[in-house]
Amino acid sequence: MLGISGSLRGGSYNTQLLRAAGELLGDGVELELYEGLKDVPPYDEDDDVEPAPAAVAALRAAVAGADAVLFATPEYNSSIPGQLKNALDWLSRPLATNPLRNKPVAVIGASTGVFGAVWSQAELRKVLSATGARVAEVELAVGQAATRFEGDRLVDETIREQLAEAVGLLLAEAQPAPSAQAAPRPRTTVAAA
Ligand SMILES: Cc1cc2nc3c(=O)[nH]c(=O)nc-3n(C[C@H](O)[C@H](O)[C@H](O)COP(=O)(O)O)c2cc1C
Numbered sequence: 001m002l003g004i005s006g007s008l009r010g011g012s013y014n015t016q017l018l019r020a021a022g023e024l025l026g027d028g029v030e031l032e033l034y035e036g037l038k039d040v041p042p043y044d045e046d047d048d049v050e051p052a053p054a055a056v057a058a059l060r061a062a063v064a065g066a067d068a069v070l071f072a073t074p075e076y077n078s079s080i081p082g083q084l085k086n087a088l089d090w091l092s093r094p095l096a097t098n099p100l101r102n103k104p105v106a107v108i109g110a111s112t113g114v115f116g117a118v119w120s121q122a123e124l125r126k127v128l129s130a131t132g133a134r135v136a137e138v139e140l141a142v143g144q145a146a147t148r149f150e151g152d153r154l155v156d157e158t159i160r161e162q163l164a165e166a167v168g169l170l171l172a173e174a175q176p177a178p179s180a181q182a183a184p185r186p187r188t189t190v191a192a193a
Contacts, residue, residue, distance in 0.1 A: 116141025
């Protein structure tokens with residue numbers, strides 16, 4: 001599972017929330033925190049050609065290689081941070097084959113205010129749906145974030161339980177459907193042209 005925090009700052013509560021989510025994953029599942037968001041250049045359609053800028057290629061490859069992506073976003077002026085939106089614009093292209101298409105994703109968020117970034121989470125879900133991602137029915141709004149962490153540790157047990165549930169829902173979304181697992185192997189193989 002890939003974790004993408006919408007906040008670039010070192011002490012980000014959203015990044016800490018992702019780290020806490022990583023500790024709740026079961027055996028054999030790891031959360032890799034994406035560290036390269038700040039390097040992504042401003043989206044310019046003239047630059048959106050092959051080869052893509054290195055930071056964009058790295059981001060696209062990380063998303064393409066993940067079985068699921070967990071986003072944690074702060075709220076900036078009732079919306080998502082500009083750099084996160086910029087990254088999603090890069091990820092949304094090429095339209096038909098973009099790395100988010102059909103990707104199981106979920107959105108959680110934290111803010112220092114009481115509402116826990118609910119509006120930015122809704123905005124992010126909207127943008128992710130537009131890219132063709134499979135947006136899991138997950139909601140986790142961590143308000144008054146400064147009271148939920150001590151140092152970089154999540155100390156609110158209720159939030160931890162809700163986080164475990166959110167991560168579980170995303171993992172379930174990333175599992176192949178039982179019918180697909182049980183499906184017989186195709187008898188003929190079609191070679192790629
Ligand atoms: C530019 C800017 C705009 C903000 N706008 C909002 C807002 O609309 N709603 C809100 O609840 N908090 C807002 N905040 C406060 C953030 O919730 C707070 O800075 C939070 O800690 C950011 O998340 P982070 O800890 O992951 O960096 C804003 C902060 C900044 C820097």
